[in-house]
Amino acid sequence: MAETLSYLDTLKPAERAMSNITITRTRSPKTPPSDDSLTFGNVFTDHMFLMNHETGKGWHDPRIVPYGPFTLDPACCVLHYGQGIFDGLKAFRGGDGHVRLFRLPDHARRLNRSAHYLCIPELDPAMVEESIRALVDVDRHWVPKKPGTSLYIRPTVIATETFLGVHPSHSYLYYVIIGPVGAYYKEGMNPVRILASDQHVRAVKGGLGAAKTMANYAASLYGAEEAQKAGYTQVLWLDAVEHKYLDEVGTMNIMVKIGDEIVTPPLGGAILAGVTRDSVLTLVREWGMRVSERQVSGELGYKGERTVINDGKTGALTQKLYDTIVGIQYGTAPDPHGWARLLGN
Numbered sequence: 611m612a613e614t615l616s617y618l619d620t621l622k623p624a625e626r627a628m629s630n631i632t633i634t635r636t637r638s639p640k641t642p643p644s645d646d647s648l649t650f651g652n653v654f655t656d657h658m659f660l661m662n663h664e665t666g667k668g669w670h671d672p673r674i675v676p677y678g679p680f681t682l683d684p685a686c687c688v689l690h691y692g693q694g695i696f697d698g699l700k701a702f703r704g705g706d707g708h709v710r711l712f713r714l715p716d717h718a719r720r721l722n723r724s725a726h727y728l729c730i731p732e733l734d735p736a737m738v739e740e741s742i743r744a745l746v747d748v749d750r751h752w753v754p755k756k757p758g759t760s761l762y763i764r765p766t767v768i769a770t771e772t773f774l775g776v777h778p779s780h781s782y783l784y785y786v787i788i789g790p791v792g793a794y795y796k797e798g799m800n801p802v803r804i805l806a807s808d809q810h811v812r813a814v815k816g817g818l819g820a821a822k823t824m825a826n827y828a829a830s831l832y833g834a835e836e837a838q839k840a841g842y843t844q845v846l847w848l849d850a851v852e853h854k855y856l857d858e859v860g861t862m863n864i865m866v867k868i869g870d871e872i873v874t875p876p877l878g879g880a881i882l883a884g885v886t887r888d889s890v891l892t893l894v895r896e897w898g899m900r901v902s903e904r905q906v907s908g909e910l911g912y913k914g915e916r917t918v919i920n921d922g923k924t925g926a927l928t929q930k931l932y933d934t935i936v937g938i939q940y941g942t943a944p945d946p947h948g949w950a951r952l953l954g955n
């Protein structure tokens with residue numbers, strides 16, 4: 611049971627001209643879990659955002675509705691050929707009570723770049739930003755308070771045309787779901803054990819590695835399972851051609867400090883352009899460190915050998931980066947780049 615309100619009701623007069631999102635509020639709201647119980651990715655809020663695309667009609671019918679399952683035809687394109695993309699970002703509640711979205715415009719642009727790689731119609735980043743702001747605003751009481759917790763935001767696009775045969779779909783669903791989370795890794799901020807795989811590859815230059823698309827995660831499962839059986843948390847993916855150069859780690863980009871230089875693999879091929887990667891590179895350049903985006907060969911837990919880095923402890927630079935970025939996210943540190951935008955501003 612639900613009651614339909616216009617999104618206009620939630621906007622200040624000056625904002626009204628911009629939006630035609632309709633809101634159907636749930637009549638049976640859930641109670642958000644306690645901040646102490648949060649893990650990652652298994653609790654979702656009361657609402658979700660939906661919008662459709664058909665060839666010739668464009669994106670249409672933006673709406674916020676009660677969270678719930680959808681119906682898909684078993685011949686739906688994404689279920690067979692994987693034409694789908696997503697992104698992932700967070701909103702944080704500071705000690706001041708304000709909700710801040712971390713680098714929303716960058717995530718919206720990345721979603722649109724992923725769309726391009728997968729032959730999905732253009733998603734105007736301003737529209738993506740608005741959909742996320744509107745949804746987080748409707749469920750803002752779900753943004754947890756405890757330090758280390760946040761609201762995870764998952765914008766997704768799936769190809770919905772009903773057919774068997776390999777060609778881009780003529781219809782799509784864009785949706786956003788959100789949910790309160792704790793740390794992604796059970797280790798939290800502590801170092802994770804990683805295994806450099808010389809057997810499996812995640813993505814190859816010229817393929818889809820730079821897109822945030824389902825196929826890349828499917829390709830990573832087998833190698834990640836093997837690494838976990840061997841006692842590691844994640845796989846360090848090496849380049850798919852020579853199995854020699856660092857690419858990225860599970861759901862993270864990688865950087866190494868060699869002497870006083872920070873080295874990280876270059877973009878433009880098999881790896882995702884991480885927003886954290888860009889944040890870290892921006893900060894270390896500002897701190898006067900030498901940075902190089904180039905290929906780097908790796909030997910960590912590789913071919914049966916284990917290498918313990920920095921005694922298994924978090925290094926001083928990593929800690930400083932963590933404290934700076936987390937400070938910006940929760941509004942306790944200066945934010946000269948405007949990375950953490952207040953919800954409603």
Ligand SMILES: Cc1ncc(COP(=O)(O)O)c(C=O)c1O
Nearest residue numbers: 860861862863882884885886887
């Ligand atoms: C494959 C992959 N690489 C890197 C990242 C890091 O990206 P970001 O820093 O934007 O979260 C992610 C996280 O989503 C990922 O899935």
